[in-house]
Amino acid sequence: MFMSAVTHGPQRSPRPDPGDLGRRVARRREQLGLSRADTAARAGIAEGYLEYLETAPADPGTGTVLALAAALGTTAADLLGGGLDLPPGAGGSAARPRLADLAPWECWAKLSPGGVGRVALTTPEGPLILPVNYRVLDGTLVFRTGERGPLAAALGQRIAVEVDRVDEALRTGWSVLVRGTANRFDGPAATAALRRRHNPEPWPGGERELWLRVKPAVVTGRTITAAAAAAPADPERRTR
Numbered sequence: 001m002f003m004s005a006v007t008h009g010p011q012r013s014p015r016p017d018p019g020d021l022g023r024r025v026a027r028r029r030e031q032l033g034l035s036r037a038d039t040a041a042r043a044g045i046a047e048g049y050l051e052y053l054e055t056a057p058a059d060p061g062t063g064t065v066l067a068l069a070a071a072l073g074t075t076a077a078d079l080l081g082g083g084l085d086l087p088p089g090a091g092g093s094a095a096r097p098r099l100a101d102l103a104p105w106e107c108w109a110k111l112s113p114g115g116v117g118r119v120a121l122t123t124p125e126g127p128l129i130l131p132v133n134y135r136v137l138d139g140t141l142v143f144r145t146g147e148r149g150p151l152a153a154a155l156g157q158r159i160a161v162e163v164d165r166v167d168e169a170l171r172t173g174w175s176v177l178v179r180g181t182a183n184r185f186d187g188p189a190a191t192a193a194l195r196r197r198h199n200p201e202p203w204p205g206g207e208r209e210l211w212l213r214v215k216p217a218v219v220t221g222r223t224i225t226a227a228a229a230a231a232p233a234d235p236e237r238r239t240r
Contacts, residue, residue: 020081021053021058021060021065021079021080021081022053022054022055022056022057022058023054023167024078024079024081025039025050025053025054025068025072025079026054027171028072028073028074028079029072032072032073034072036050036051036054039068039071039072042070042071042072043064043067043068043070043071044067045064045067045068053068062076065079065080096226097171097224097225097226098224098225098226099222099223099224100222100223100225101220101221101222102174102176102220102221102222102223104219106221107176107219107220107221108136108139108219110163110165110174110176110221111136111141111163111176111178112136114133114134114135114136114200115133115134115163116131116132116133116134116163117131117132117134117141117143117161117162117163118130118131118132118161118162118163119131119132119143119151119154119159119160119161120159120160120161120162121151121153121154121157121159121160121182122157123150123153128150128153130150130151132144132145132151132161132200132202133200133201133202134161134163134200135199135200137213139215139216140213140214140215140216141161141178141213141214141216142185142200142211142212142213142214143200143202143211143212143214144200144201144202144208144209144210144211144212145202145208145210145212146207146208146209146210147209147210149208149210151212152210154182154212155182155183155184155210155212156181156182156183157181157182158179158180158181158217159179159180159181159182159214160177160178160179161177161178161179161214162175162176162177162178163175163176163178164176171224171226172223172224172225172226173223173224174221174222174223174224175221175222176219176220176221177218177219177220177221178214178216178218178219179216179217179218179219180214180215180216180217180218181214181215181217182212182213182214183212183213183214183215184210184211184212184213185211185212185213186211
């Protein structure tokens with residue numbers, strides 16, 4: 001499911017991703033009910049620079065990170081994403097989380113770039129879940145494995161493939177579940193086309209010449225978002 005986009009008229013440049021540091025700073029500031037001006041004053045930096053840190057990719061110096069951590073009552077390690085080797089989701093939930101179902105087209109939008117998913121199948125030894133590098137092709141999921149590898153047992157089986165994304169900084173995320181039967185995907189033309197355009201190259205490397213294709217019978221997804229934090233009250237307004 002790779003389609004070219006058709007656009008009309010002038011296009012705006014996409015907003016840059018601020019990165020996890022910027023999101024962590026903004027989230028912590030909002031938790032404390034601090035404005036950018038208040039936070040900048042506490043940290044001894046310019047308000048404009050703080051806005052830049054929160055809205056654009058940046059690599060501030062150690063002194064700035066330490067000053068922001070002190071101003072926000074946290075640690076530099078937390079702002080920098082300490083514990084990245086830990087399983088995701090160890091922190092608490094967002095203040096006002098919202099769980100919602102994804103429409104089918106939204107699920108495919110999440111899946112379409114390809115990436116890493118988890119395949120769940122049943123084996124004689126019991127349930128098995130393993131990660132794979134997958135791609136989307138014509139409304140199906142394609143991945144490669146070894147002819148004698150554990151995922152070869154998925155051939156001809158009804159399996160599930162789960163793909164997700166967790167944003168530790170904002171305590172938000174999404175997951176998509178695809179259920180269908182895994183069939184062998186072969187033929188010189190199909191294999192050559194995949195190698196040229198949508199080759200799901202396995203990260204572990206090695207010989208993985210068994211191509212499996214999952215035609216979804218059911219595609220479902222959910223997303224967790226956080227409600228916008230209420231703006232801090234204007235102290236001058238309260239005195240009017």
